Structures are given as C-alpha cells and as structure tokens.
Amino acid sequence: ILNVEQSPQSLHVQEGDSTNFTCSFPSSNFYALHWYRWETAKSPEALFVMTLNGDEKKKGRISATLNTKEGYSYLYIKGSQPEDSATYLCAFGRSSNTGKLIFGQGTTLQVKP
Amino acid sequence: SQTIHQWPATLVQPVGSPLSLECTVEGTSNPNLYWYRQAAGRGLQLLFYSVGIGQISSEVPQNLSASRPQDRQFILSSKKLLLSDSGFYLCAWRQGAGYTFGSGTRLTVV
Numbered sequence: 001i002l003n004v005e006q007s008p009q010s011l012h013v014q015e016g017d018s019t020n021f022t023c024s025f026p027s028s029n030f031y032a033l034h035w036y037r038w039e040t041a042k043s044p045e046a047l048f049v050m051t052l053n054g055d056e057k058k059k060g061r062i063s064a065t066l067n068t069k070e071g072y073s074y075l076y077i078k079g080s081q082p083e084d085s086a087t088y089l090c091a092f093g094r095s096s097n098t099g100k101l102i103f104g105q106g107t108t109l110q111v112k113p
Numbered sequence: 114s115q116t117i118h119q120w121p122a123t124l125v126q127p128v129g130s131p132l133s134l135e136c137t138v139e140g141t142s143n144p145n146l147y148w149y150r151q152a153a154g155r156g157l158q159l160l161f162y163s164v165g166i167g168q169i170s171s172e173v174p175q176n177l178s179a180s181r182p183q184d185r186q187f188i189l190s191s192k193k194l195l196l197s198d199s200g201f202y203l204c205a206w207r208q209g210a211g212y213t214f215g216s217g218t219r220l221t222v223v
Contacts, residue, residue: 105156
C-alpha cells in the first residue's frame with residue numbers, strides 16, 4: 001500500500017507568520033510530486049510539480065523543496081495572509097504513462113487577520 | 114482554450130437510486146482522464162482513470178463504474194447508490210506533468 005502522509009493536519013497562524021508543511025511519500029519508483037491549493041467550493045489549483053531530487057520551486061510567497069531519496073517535500077509560505085487560508089494537498093506520482101496520483105489528506109491552513 | 118466541465122455541482126440522491134456524473138474537456142484531444150473522490154475525513158482517492166475511448170481502469174473495488182464513450186467525455190455511474198457513496202467527486206485531466214481539476218460534485222446519498 002502506497003501512503004502519502006502530510007503534517008500537520010491543520011494549522012492556525014496569525015497574519016504575517018511564516019509557516020511550513022511536510023509531505024512524506026515512498027522513495028522508490030518516484031516520478032513526480034505535486035502540490036495543490038484547494039479552497040472550499042473550488043477546484044484544486046496546481047502550485048508546483050517537481051520531478052528532480054533537490055528541486056526548489058517558488059511562486060510568490062510560496063516555495064517548495066523536494067528530497068526524493070528520503071521521500072519528503074516541504075511547502076513554505078512566507079508572511080501568511082488571510083487569502084492563503086486553504087487546504088494544501090500533496091500528491092505522489094509513480095508512473096508517467098498512467099499519470100495516476102496518490103494524494104495525502106492535506107494540511108488545512110487558517111490565517112487569522 | 115483548454116477547459117474542463119463537470120456537472121452537476123451538488124446532488125442529493127436516495128439510497129438505491131442510479132447515478133450519472135459527467136465530465137467533458139475542451140481544447141485538447143486524447144487526454145488522460147481521472148475520477149477522484151474525497152469521502153468525509155479522508156483524502157482524495159483515485160477511483161478510475163482512462164487513457165482513451167473505451168479504456169477504463171478501476172483502482173478500487175466499489176459500487177461505481179466509469180465509461181468513456183467519446184474522446185473528451187468521462188462518465189461516472191452507479192446502478193444503485195449506497196450511503197457510503199456520499200462524498201465529493203472530482204474529474205481531472207492530465208496536461209503534461211500537471212493536472213487540471215473540474216469544479217467537483219458534492220453527492221449526498223440519503
């Protein structure tokens with residue numbers, strides 16, 4: 001059974017705080033690691049797709065790192081804003097042919113003004 | 114432009130009734146398509162995927178089925194819904210290394 005674990009399950013921070021989440025995934029047969037941002041009543045929005053060990057990606061105040069050898073990825077948010085409140089999902093992909101993704105349960109972030 | 118449509122947005126169905134959820138994509142051909150479900154308190158779980166017309170792979174045994182009658186159409190069905198089929202259903206389309214999701218269907222079986 002392939003498991004993708006995310007921690008923490010939920011997080012409450014004050015506006016301006018920086019925060020980070022963890023995604024753990026199987027380190028064998030790695031193809032890609034995805035991060036999504038999911039707001040209630042909306043579609044998950046793609047943040048990053050990372051394929052290479054040591055990858056670092058950045059989008060505004062959000063960045064992510066990838067370690068495929070030990071099977072983890074970190075997502076960082078610098079200076080959190082209330083509009084960052086959402087559930088952040090990571091997903092692990094093993095195959096480029098089928099494109100199947102295994103999702104973690106997500107980390108729900110609440111940023112208080 | 115490339116878009117994905119999913120409907121209906123919400124659905125309340127009695128136990129034992131049939132189900133049909135539809136997903137269509139525009140602006141591409143021969144896409145890989147996926148149905149995911151989020152049950153209460155759980156993460157997104159892959160139910161079915163399709164790499165082409167008439168080609169369906171099932172990931173977990175369940176009360177649901179999927180069909181792909183046309184290149185850009187993916188349908189999720191059930192003949193008789195169970196209470197445990199309640200959840201949030203998402204259709205997704207693979208674009209290169211990334212995915213685009215539909216807006217989802219909230220299904221409540223009562």
